[in-house]
Amino acid sequence: MIKKIVLLFTVIVLASCSSSKPAIATTKKQAAAAVSRPKTVATKKQTPVKPIGKNYPSTNNTTEVIQSTSKTVVTSDLVNAYILQFKDIAMGNMQKYGIPASIILAQGILESGAGKGDLAVEANNHFGIKCHKDWLGESVRHDDDAEQECFRKYPEASESYRDHALFLVGKNRYASLFTYEKDDYKAWAKGLRACGYATDPNYPDKLISYIERYNLHQYDCQVTGKNYVAINKTAPARKPTYDVNSDPKINMNASDPNLYEVQKGDTLYSISKKFNVLVDDLKQKNNLTDNAISIGQRLKVK
Numbered sequence: 599m600i601k602k603i604v605l606l607f608t609v610i611v612l613a614s615c616s617s618s619k620p621a622i623a624t625t626k627k628q629a630a631a632a633v634s635r636p637k638t639v640a641t642k643k644q645t646p647v648k649p650i651g652k653n654y655p656s657t658n659n660t661t662e663v664i665q666s667t668s669k670t671v672v673t674s675d676l677v678n679a680y681i682l683q684f685k686d687i688a689m690g691n692m693q694k695y696g697i698p699a700s701i702i703l704a705q706g707i708l709e710s711g712a713g714k715g716d717l718a719v720e721a722n723n724h725f726g727i728k729c730h731k732d733w734l735g736e737s738v739r740h741d742d743d744a745e746q747e748c749f750r751k752y753p754e755a756s757e758s759y760r761d762h763a764l765f766l767v768g769k770n771r772y773a774s775l776f777t778y779e780k781d782d783y784k785a786w787a788k789g790l791r792a793c794g795y796a797t798d799p800n801y802p803d804k805l806i807s808y809i810e811r812y813n814l815h816q817y818d819c820q821v822t823g824k825n826y827v828a829i830n831k832t833a834p835a836r837k838p839t840y841d842v843n844s845d846p847k848i849n850m851n852a853s854d855p856n857l858y859e860v861q862k863g864d865t866l867y868s869i870s871k872k873f874n875v876l877v878d879d880l881k882q883k884n885n886l887t888d889n890a891i892s893i894g895q896r897l898k899v900k
Contacts, residue, residue: 670711677812680712685817687759692821695763696776699821700783700814701790702762704805707812713755716740721751725762781818783809816876826876856900860891873899 664670681703688699688706709726710718717723721738729737729748736751752758766772772793778785787802787809795801809815810829819826858869866889870877880886883898891897 664708664711664715670715672712672714676714677707677712677808680707680710681812681814683713684755684759687756689817689821691759691763692780692818695767696780697763697766698781698783698786699817700781700809701786701805702759703812703814703817704783704787704808705762705790706759707808708804717749718755721749722755722758723749723752724755724758725765727758727761727765781815781822781824783815783818820876820878827874856898857896858899860893860895860897862893864891864893865889866891869897869899875899 659673659675661671661673664672684703684706685699688702691697691702692699706713706724709715710724713719713724717726717738717740720740721736723738727750729750733748733750737748738751739746740749741747750758750761752761766775772790772795775786775789775793778789784802784806787805790796790805791799791801798804813828815829816826818824858873860869866877866880866886869891870880877889880897880899881889
C-alpha cells in the first residue's frame, strides 16, 4: 500500500514539472501567412525610354488624322519611324525604276496611314492598290469609293513597295510621269493626280506637304548626288546660314578648314545644320556607325 502511494506521488510530481515549461505553438493562420508571403525584393523604378529616329531630332510629338482608304490617327514620331523603316526600299526603287523616293515615301505615309491603316495592317497594302483584272495574287475586301472593293494583299510590306513601282512603270496611263525629272517631286505629285492615281483634288498638296514637313527630298538627293537644302515648314524659322570663317561659336581647326572640333552640347544633328550637310553624310565622312560623338573630337564637315 505504501509503495502505491509513493508511486502515485512520484507521477504527480513529474507531471507538474513538465506542465510548467512554456508551450510554443504556431497557429494555422500564422503558418499559412509564413508560406504564402512573398519575399520582398527592392527594385529600381524604370523610366520608359522613347525611341528617336537616328536622323531626326527630338520634337513635339504632334498628332494628325490621315484619311485615305481608312481614317487613321498618327503622331509625328510614328511617321518618322515609318520613314526610317522604308527609306532604303524607297531609294532602291528610285534607282531601279526612276520614281522619286520622296514621292514613294509620301504616298506610303498617306495611303497606309504611316503603316497603321486597315489595309496596311490586314493586307500589307501600303499604296491602296486595287486588284484590277491583271492581279492574280491574294486579295481582301474593303470599303473605299464603293462598298467591299477588291484590294491586293501581300505577304510583306516590301512586296507592296515593289508592286507599287511595277504598277506605275507597267501602266500606260502613268507613262507621262517618267518624262519629269527624277527628283522633281512637285511635278510627280501633280502628275499622279492628273493620271488618275487618286480622285482627291488635294492629293498633290498632301504629298508635297509630307515631303516638305519630313524632309523626304533628302532621299532623292542621296540617289542623285545633288546637294540637299532642308525645307521643313513645321520647324521654327531657320537662322541665316552660318559663316564658318566669322562665327566664333564654330570652332574650326586652323590648319584644316574642313575639320570641326566637337564642343559641349553639340550633336550630329546640330553640326549638320551648322554646315548644311546631312547627318548620314557626316557619319559616312567620319566612319561613324552611330550618332555618338565626344567633346574634342574632330569631324570632317566638308
